[in-house]
Amino acid sequence: MVTVVALVPAAGRGERLGAGRPKALVPVRGEPLLTHAVRGLLSSGSVDHVVVAAPPAEVEGVADLLRPLGPAVHVVAGGAERTDSVALALDAALGVAPDAGIVLVHDAARAFTPPSVVREVVDAVARGASAVVPVLPVADTVKQVDADGRVVGTPDRSALRAVQTPQGFTVDLLRRAHAAAEGAATDDAGLVERLGEPVATVPGHPHAMKITTPFDLAVAEAVLAGPAAPGREEGR
Ligand SMILES: Nc1ccn([C@@H]2O[C@H](COP(=O)(O)OP(=O)(O)OP(=O)(O)O)[C@@H](O)[C@H]2O)c(=O)n1
Numbered sequence: 001m002v003t004v005v006a007l008v009p010a011a012g013r014g015e016r017l018g019a020g021r022p023k024a025l026v027p028v029r030g031e032p033l034l035t036h037a038v039r040g041l042l043s044s045g046s047v048d049h050v051v052v053a054a055p056p057a058e059v060e061g062v063a064d065l066l067r068p069l070g071p072a073v074h075v076v077a078g079g080a081e082r083t084d085s086v087a088l089a090l091d092a093a094l095g096v097a098p099d100a101g102i103v104l105v106h107d108a109a110r111a112f113t114p115p116s117v118v119r120e121v122v123d124a125v126a127r128g129a130s131a132v133v134p135v136l137p138v139a140d141t142v143k144q145v146d147a148d149g150r151v152v153g154t155p156d157r158s159a160l161r162a163v164q165t166p167q168g169f170t171v172d173l174l175r176r177a178h179a180a181a182e183g184a185a186t187d188d189a190g191l192v193e194r195l196g197e198p199v200a201t202v203p204g205h206p207h208a209m210k211i212t213t214p215f216d217l218a219v220a221e222a223v224l225a226g227p228a229a230p231g232r233e234e235g236r
């Protein structure tokens with residue numbers, strides 16, 4: 001069986017949420033987003049190790065927070081941009097699990113991603129795809145605008161997808177993508193695309209939404225309180 005390591009960038013400030021503390025540490029139903037995210041990865045049964053990139057000032061606190069989830073979870077200091085945090089976690093992962101063949105990158109901010117999505121991404125890489133992203137169709141019509149905000153085009157919506165995490169890669173490809181990275185990217189698949197390598201897709205899930213704003217947090221609270229609570233059927 002191939003060893004799977006998940007990197008969890010959690011070092012963001014959460015400025016758009018404005019909760020007065022790093023977003024990963026904001027509680028939802030009594031537990032920080034980061035705890036929900038890491039537990040979801042582990043409960044998929046597909047992940048052997050988790051490396052969290054925490055806000056540098058919070059590394060010890062985050063390690064204490066996650067200790068009850070077991071010895072498979074490791075915490076390192078993150079960097080200035082998401083791309084930096086992933087690169088730092090990847091370096092640490094190569095020490096923690098030198099035999100790792102598959103690596104996932106999963107936002108702490110997508111705390112309620114169903115374990116089934118994690119499994120689908122891992123399975124797709126295990127079956128031979130070297131880069132895989134979960135996606136959803138785009139419901140809105142999307143406009144392209146110029147620097148003055150004037151509409152310059154309407155891309156064909158049927159060819160657009162909203163991209164989620166976890167994103168899955170062979171370890172070799174993600175290492176190459178980060179080694180070649182010149183400047184940050186908003187996701188890791190974007191770095192792989194810059195190498196000209198193909199990126200496959202699997203179906204995403206609405207519960208894998210990224211919690212960015214106070215509205216998103218309210219939506220997550222409401223969903224968790226309702227009958228459609230994510231992962232309830234999977235014993236989370
Ligand atoms: N320097 C950074 C910036 C972001 N992240 C992580 O990347 C994920 C996606 O980023 P985003 O949702 O944009 O989080 P923030 O950067 O915290 O949000 P904001 O831009 O509102 O400050 C989050 O889990 C966040 O903690 C990170 O590890 N290191």
Ligand SMILES: C[C@](O)(CO)[C@H](O)COP(=O)(O)O
Nearest residue numbers: 082107163164165186187210
């Ligand atoms: C990686 C990501 O969640 C995929 O949708 C997204 O690109 C992160 O973007 P952010 O600007 O760091 O929120």
